Amino acid sequence: MRKRPGRIILIMLGLALVLVLVNARGWLRPVSGAAGRALNPVGGFLSGGGSGTGELISLIGSVKDLAARNARLEREVAGLRQRLAEDTELKVQNEVLRKQLQFSEAQPRELIPAQVIAYQPDNFRGFITIGRGRRDNVKAGMAVVLEGSLVGRVSEAAETTAKVWLLTDPDFKVSGLDQSSRATGTVRGQIGSGLVMDKIPQDQAVKPGDVIITSGLGGEVPKGLVIGQVESVNQKDNAVFQTAQLVSDIKFGRLELVFVVQQ
Secondary structure, eight states: OOOOHHHHHHHHHHHHHHHHHHHHTTTTHHHHHHHHHHHHHHHHHHHTHHHHHHHHHHHHHHHHHHHHHHHHHHHHHHHHHHHHHHHHHHHHHHHHHHHHHHHHHHSOOOEEEEEEEEEOSSSSOOEEEESOOGGGTOOTTOEEEETTEEEEEEEEEOSSOEEEEETTSTTOEEEEEETTTOOEEEEEEOTTSOEEEEEEETTSOOOTTOEEEEOOTTSSSOTTOEEEEEEEEEOOTTOSEEEEEEEOSOOGGGOOEEEEEOO
């Protein structure tokens, strides 16, 4: 059964009258105070909305400026780091060229500088590939040096690259000459144990510390290129020949720049 509208109005008027009386006695003050405190931040924000929004926009702008500045500084640091790396590489190459120039002045030869662009893909390091070829007058058979020391010999040349057979390869052989005693022998590579000079006649003196150079015999490699230094000598009374272990100053596993000797 629905209530009549007049009755509902009377009830609402009664509740209103009760609230007025309660408020007049002060019983609603704690409730109104709590509600006012709860709504105060909202009112404050609404009353100061213009200044608050402006500060927020300003803060966002500052963050964007800071991010842009950091990005610019990072680019500048990366550029300086790249320049430092390039300067370091130039110093290294200039030092190599300086030492090579000293060798060239002592023994005038036409040299072709060449960057090492690849190593043989195994542990033997028997070959390297250089970034010079027939277009640069590089031909098979030409000696390859670094600071006056023999690195190897060009085994084959393409148009823009060439393959260099390293002195340390066991199949590489070159005629050697002891600068002190003038003893001769054949120098070949040894896997993991440097170089060995064999076929040295027993009546020819070879001692540790002697410098071994290319003898020029056979015509494949020019005379006077440093091969290495005698480290030890193996001599047997009943043997026809003696042998000597040699050590080279060249770091064959770390070659970056070499020079091809033009014939």
